[in-house]
Amino acid sequence: MMLIECPWCGPRDQSEFRCGGEAHIVRPTDSEGMSDAEWADYVFMRKNPKGIHHERWFHAHGCRRWFNMTRDTVSDRILAVYKVGETSPVGDGAAAEAGAEASK
């Protein structure tokens, strides 16, 4: 049994929740100008990191609200839970990754 802290309901059992995959993927606004490869990247490509991951979760059998979670995919430890539209308070995996790309 693993407890997940719903931002509205408080700690609830994992069985009440569903994971909605990687968070913070923004729908492109310039869809007409996008190449097939860019579309494919938006629709299909996900990070799947070993370590810190920002995810969308859904309290499916509770208040039925979506929220975000930062989770360590190695230890399964939940590092932060935050509402849709907010930024994760935990060390940003995305930013770190972007930094690594830029320094190559």
Place this chain on the structure above:
Amino acid sequence: MAEPAATTQTPVRRAALDALGLTAAAPAGAQVTLRALADVCRLNLRLDAGIGAAVAALAAAGWTLPTTAGGVAKAADGRRALWLGPDEWLLLAPLDAREAMLSALGSALAGHHHALVDLTDNYAGIEIAGRPAADVLAKGCPLDLDERAFPSGRVAQSLLGKADMILERRPDGADGVPVYQVTVRRSFARYAWDWLADGALEFGLAVAV
């Protein structure tokens, strides 16, 4: 083919568990009582609780919306507003108040962004009472049902076995026994009843009608 005869009769209202043909039974030593509850008016309200004018109009119509998670606000005539989410409530009232409620709430909320949906026939209610009632529920519900976490006057949505459930802890019974109201989708009524009855067997099961 003859036209069906016109009728002015209203359809017969059948409670979700009528088909079980339940009869009252109180075996000696039974510690858990199950009761199929008669239908009540159930309205689902979606509203941004930050719209002060709408909240004030509701208050004037006799409805206070609980804003803390799991809260239940009582109104006149046994009416209750159950917290389902940060912008969602279930309003309960006697069945014969349905039409009046729909129109009163409709006018109170007119001009405010909201959704008011009549779910009266969507749900079925079962009451489970008795000292081991929480132990029966805990067999298939992951909620923390301890007195400190889930006292009287609290509500939560969760699972009962495979069924979505709205669980409300009602005021304790006459001799201080805990009383819970289980609300499930109507099509899950029999599943929930059988599930609770099975879970209660080891404690002795009484049926109230």
